[in-house]
Amino acid sequence: MRILLIEDDAALARSIAALLRAGGNAVDHVATGEEALSVVAGEPYALVILDVGLPGIDGFSVLETLRRRGERVPVLMLTARDALDDRVRGLDLGADDYLRKPFEPEELEARVRALGRRRGGDPLPVLSVGTLTINRSTGDADIAGRALDLRRRERAVLEALATRAGRVVPRALLIGEVFGFDEPVGDNAIEVHVTRLRTKLAPDGPGIRTVRGVGYMLDAG
Amino acid sequence: MPAETRTPALRTRLLVAVLGPLLAAAILIGVVGATLIADVVRRTNDRVLGGALGAIAETVQVERGEVTLDLPSAAFGMLENTERDNVYYRVAVGSDLLTGYADLPAPDPATLDIDVPRYRFARYRGQQIRIAEVRRSLPRIDKPVIVQIAETLDNRGALTRRLMLALLIGECVLVGAAALLLRPALGWSLRPLARLRGAIEARDERARPDFSPLDTGPLPRELRPLAGAFDRLLAQLDTATVGVRRFTADASHQMRTPLSVLKVQVALARRGSDAERRDALDEIADAVTRLERLVTQLLALARAEEAGVSAPLEAVDLHEVAAAVITRRINQAIEAGVDLTLDSENEARHIVSGHRTLIFEILSNLIDNGIRYNAVGGTVSVKLVTSASDTAVVVADDGPGIPPACRDTVFDRFVRLGGVASPEGSGLGLAIVRSAAARLNATIGFGDAARGTTLILRFPRVASE
Numbered sequence: 045m046r047i048l049l050i051e052d053d054a055a056l057a058r059s060i061a062a063l064l065r066a067g068g069n070a071v072d073h074v075a076t077g078e079e080a081l082s083v084v085a086g087e088p089y090a091l092v093i094l095d096v097g098l099p100g101i102d103g104f105s106v107l108e109t110l111r112r113r114g115e116r117v118p119v120l121m122l123t124a125r126d127a128l129d130d131r132v133r134g135l136d137l138g139a140d141d142y143l144r145k146p147f148e149p150e151e152l153e154a155r156v157r158a159l160g161r162r163r164g165g166d167p168l169p170v171l172s173v174g175t176l177t178i179n180r181s182t183g184d185a186d187i188a189g190r191a192l193d194l195r196r197r198e199r200a201v202l203e204a205l206a207t208r209a210g211r212v213v214p215r216a217l218l219i220g221e222v223f224g225f226d227e228p229v230g231d232n233a234i235e236v237h238v239t240r241l242r243t244k245l246a247p248d249g250p251g252i253r254t255v256r257g258v259g260y261m262l263d264a265g
Numbered sequence: 266m267p268a269e270t271r272t273p274a275l276r277t278r279l280l281v282a283v284l285g286p287l288l289a290a291a292i293l294i295g296v297v298g299a300t301l302i303a304d305v306v307r308r309t310n311d312r313v314l315g316g317a318l319g320a321i322a323e324t325v326q327v328e329r330g331e332v333t334l335d336l337p338s339a340a341f342g343m344l345e346n347t348e349r350d351n352v353y354y355r356v357a358v359g360s361d362l363l364t365g366y367a368d369l370p371a372p373d374p375a376t377l378d379i380d381v382p383r384y385r386f387a388r389y390r391g392q393q394i395r396i397a398e399v400r401r402s403l404p405r406i407d408k409p410v411i412v413q414i415a416e417t418l419d420n421r422g423a424l425t426r427r428l429m430l431a432l433l434i435g436e437c438v439l440v441g442a443a444a445l446l447l448r449p450a451l452g453w454s455l456r457p458l459a460r461l462r463g464a465i466e467a468r469d470e471r472a473r474p475d476f477s478p479l480d481t482g483p484l485p486r487e488l489r490p491l492a493g494a495f496d497r498l499l500a501q502l503d504t505a506t507v508g509v510r511r512f513t514a515d516a517s518h519q520m521r522t523p524l525s526v527l528k529v530q531v532a533l534a535r536r537g538s539d540a541e542r543r544d545a546l547d548e549i550a551d552a553v554t555r556l557e558r559l560v561t562q563l564l565a566l567a568r569a570e571e572a573g574v575s576a577p578l579e580a581v582d583l584h585e586v587a588a589a590v591i592t593r594r595i596n597q598a599i600e601a602g603v604d605l606t607l608d609s610e611n612e613a614r615h616i617v618s619g620h621r622t623l624i625f626e627i628l629s630n631l632i633d634n635g636i637r638y639n640a641v642g643g644t645v646s647v648k649l650v651t652s653a654s655d656t657a658v659v660v661a662d663d664g665p666g667i668p669p670a671c672r673d674t675v676f677d678r679f680v681r682l683g684g685v686a687s688p689e690g691s692g693l694g695l696a697i698v699r700s701a702a703a704r705l706n707a708t709i710g711f712g713d714a715a716r717g718t719t720l721i722l723r724f725p726r727v728a729s730e
Contacts, residue, residue, distance in 0.1 A: 053522045055551060059529035062544075066533065097518075124521040126514070145521035149532035 045090040045160045045200065046070045046221045050080040050106065051122070052098050060093065063149055064156060068183060068196040070224040077101030081109055088220040089117050091159050094139070096123040096130065104137060111138040118159040122147070157181055173209040173262060174250045178202065187249040194244065197222060201237045202262075205252065210264030212255050234260075276451055280444070287443055291436045302428040310421050311384050311397065314414060317343045318382055318397040321354065322412040327403045332358050332410060340414075348419035353389065359408030372398050374409040393418050457485050461492060476503030516563050519693075523559070526552040562693040565626055566700060578705070580727070581624055583615040583658060587647050590628040594636065602641035603662075605632070608648045615649045617656050617724035619705040627701050627709075628658065630694040631720055635662035638718070655723045663717035672711055698722075 047064055051057040052075045061071040072087070074080045077098050084092065092110070096103035107119055118140040123130055131142050140162070141155050161169065161180055169181040175188040183199055185192045194202065200222045205213055215234060222237075223229045230236075238260055242252050250263040273281075320340035326333055334356055344352045355365035370387045377383060377400040384397050396415040403410055464479040478496040527549060534545035587607055598605040609615065617624075628647070635645035639662050648659040667675055676699040702709045702722060712719035 053526075055526045055548060055555070056522050056529075059526045059533070059548060062533055062541075063529050066536065066541075124518045146524035146528050149529045152529075 045156075045203070046088060046224070047072070047156065048080065048084055048087070048089045048092045048117075049073045050075075050077065050092065050098065050103070051095045052076065053095075056095075060152070063153065066196075067153055067156075068199045069156070070200070070222055070227065072224045072226070077103070077106040080106055083225075084110065084115060084117070085113070087225065088217055090221060091156060092117050092119045093156070094119055094121050096121055096125065096134065104133060107134065107137045107139055118162060120155060120159055154181070171203070171206050173206050173264060176206065176245065176249050178206055187245065190248075192244050195240075198237050198241050198244070201234065202241055205260060205262040209250070209262045212259050212261045214259040216259075218259060275455070276448065279451055280447060283447060284440070284444055287440055291440050295432065295436060298432045299429060302425055302432070306421050306425045306428070310395070310416075310424075313343055314384070314395060314397040314416060315382050317341065318399055318412060318414045321356070321414060322399050322401055325356065325401055325403065325410055325412060327406055330405060332363060332403060332406060334363065336364070344414075344416055346420045348423055350417045350419050351392075353394070353413075353415040355411075355413045357411050358406065361408075365413075369413055369415060370396070371413070372411065374400055374411060377409075377411070387415070389415065395421070457481075457488050460484075461488060461495075465495070474502075474506065476500065476506065512567075516559075519559060520556065523552045523555045527556075559693070562697060566693055566697045568626075578618040579620065580616050581619050581621050583617055583624070583649050583656065583724075584609055586621060586624050587628055587649065587658065590625060590632055591647065593629065594632050597633070598636050598645065601636050601639065602643075603636045603639050604642075604644040605636070606644065606646045608646065610648065610650045615651050615656050616727055617707075618727050619707065619724065623701040623705055627698050627707075627722060628660070630698050631658075631660040631722070634694050635660055635664070635718070638662070639664040643717075651726065653726070655726050657724070658722045659712060659719060660722075661712070661714060661717060661719040666714075666716060666718050667711070676709070 045068075047069050049057055049060055049064075049071055051060065051073065054075070057073045057075070061073050064071045072083065072089075074083055075098075077100055080092075080094070081101075094103045094106060098106070101109075103121060103123075107121070110117070110119070119138065120141045120143060121134045121139045122143050122145060123134070124145045126144070134142055140159055143152060143155060157169070157180055169179060171178040171180060176185065177187075178185045180203065183194075185194055185199065185202065201218065204218055204221050218234055219229055223233070238252055238254070245251070253261045253263065255261060317340040320337050320343070321334070324335045324337060336354075341352055344350070353366045353369050355367070355369040355371070356363040357371065360371075369389060372383070372385075377398065379400055379402045382397055382399040384395065387394055387396050394415045394417055396413055398411060398413040401410040401412060461479070461481050461484065464481045468475055476499045478499065479492055481492055484492055530545040530548040530552065534542045534549070537545065584607075591605055591607055595605060632645060632647065639645065643663050645660065645662045648661070650657045650659060676695045698709055698720075705724070707722055707724045709720060709722050712721045
């Protein structure tokens with residue numbers, strides 16, 4: 045899942061990014077609201093994590109601008125403030141969730157997963173495509189009870205394809221969802237992961253088709 | 266508390282203040298009343314005695330050169346009373362007794378005016394008596410004719426005693442009623458005070474301190490200033506508490522970010538590989554350092570803002586303090602690749618009046634900011650300048666500078682200027698500087714500089730000896 049993190053505190057940004065990357069997500073980090081607004085439109089983010097206390101344009105204004113532009117990306121707000129008004133205001137402005145500092149890392153991860161699922165239109169944590177079952181909460185995947193040993197990036201690609209099983213996922217969209225913008229993406233980066241996935245899914249799992257010049261498609265059950 | 270035992274209760278004060286004078290007035294009224302009663306009793310009885318005397322004296326006549334009289338029984342009837350007083354009389358011509366009691370004390374005829382009755386007390390037969398006597402002048406009688414009538418004093422005494430008793434009872438009722446009513450009256454008068462106390466006591470039962478004006482209802486005029494003073498005290502407390510509450514809220518707010526870093530990094534260290542664990546430990550160490558610095562700064566700010574305990578200002582040598590701060594900060598500067606210099610203009614001594622620790626704190630924060638918000642190869646210069654009006658410390662750096670628009674707010678607590686490259690500061694440094702400067706009667710302000718930031722701390726010039 046591709047996540048945009050807007051946090052002015054460098055140490056906290058590094059920490060959250062490391063935590064989410066370890067969970068198989070691609071994380072882009074910006075430190076100001078201005079940067080966030082210029083970045084968010086061009087990239088297919090599955091989630092925005094937004095700190096309220098930003099220098100310059102504050103988190104509320106960033107959120108307001110995003111929603112006014114019609115961005116539907118889920119937004120998880122982070123705040124150091126206790127006030128109930130702040131939380132209400134954030135949610136009313138169009139935030140999807142709210143987390144107060146200092147937070148438990150497990151809670152942040154769980155909320156990020158929940159918001160990611162909701163975005164795919166399917167809130168169930170377990171995703172099934174034929175014999176393939178993906179548990180989006182734990183990150184585990186199996187085929188008819190046979191556990192798959194997936195790497196972080198492979199899991200991200202598989203999840204991206206599985207949420208759109210039976211439909212062609214454009215290659216550019218896949219890259220956008222799987223890699224952050226400061227990660228080096230080779231020409232065949234996706235191809236490598238798809239090839240490995242095919243090997244792991246065979247022989248009883250759903251196949252991954254290459255639609256030349258367009259993208260990839262996971263066979264629906 | 267000793268003061269409490271020495272101050273008499275309101276009830277006692279009022280008893281002393283009211284009952285004392287009341288008692289004195291009662292005694293005075295008693296004395297005057299007794300005199301009046303004695304006078305009235307004497308006059309009324311004398312009138313009756315005089316009536317009897319007149320009735321007898323009227324019957325004294327001259328018949329054929331002889332003085333005769335016919336004692337009227339009605340005259341004695343007038344003098345009959347419940348006390349059975351004895352009545353004596355004597356009628357004499359010169360020293361010759363005509364009728365009556367010969368031994369009744371006789372007056373000196375020369376002192377008596379004709380036909381004007383005179384009254385006097387005398388002793389007769391072992392008892393006190395009242396005598397009414399008159400001298401008559403009869404035709405062809407040379408010798409003075411003296412008519413006397415007397416009575417014992419039992420009736421007068423009884424009447425006096427009755428009237429005095431009535432007066433005494435009246436007075437006792439008055440003083441007693443006053444003493445008895447004083448307690449309830451005081452209680453009734455103090456009831457608004459109890460209501461005031463109730464309004465105050467109702468406060469501390471609420472969970473959150475309430476500093477709004479007291480809800481006492483209408484109060485008597487005397488208590489209004491007290492309630493007003495209390496309300497003003499509450500308002501002051503409110504202001505102070507709001508300040509403290511905001512401070513703690515800001516402080517806890519400021520701690521949440523490094524605490525979040527700690528939590529996340531601890532989670533990462535638990536799960537990750539050895540290399541990731543080492544990275545996490547580095548991040549944890551940084552976060553702890555940051556928290557430590559934040560706590561230190563908060564304490565420094567609390568010290569600088571602490572009012573009341575202000576030791577007298579002392580003479581402080583700015584050069585010595587600046588040198589001490591630079592010695593303390595030199596390693597930080599070397600690490601950051603920043604050049605740190607101290608200049609003393611005119612090589613004079615720069616003495617100001619202040620507290621060394623506060624000045625140390627101010628310079629320490631200014632120099633720390635200069636180093637922190639600077640680039641490798643930059644400089645932080647500290648310059649001491651004494652002019653005709655003031656002594657100043659000028660701390661200049663060639664870092665990114667502070668935009669003029671932000672210069673008003675940077676001295677507020679927890680205001681940090683953003684930017685991707687901004688180092689981790691607490692946002693407290695300049696707030697500490699401003700609070701400390703205010704306590705030293707010094708001012709802090711921006712100087713004009715083409716680049717970087719120049720902050721000038723000015724002390725009023727100390728008159729040199």
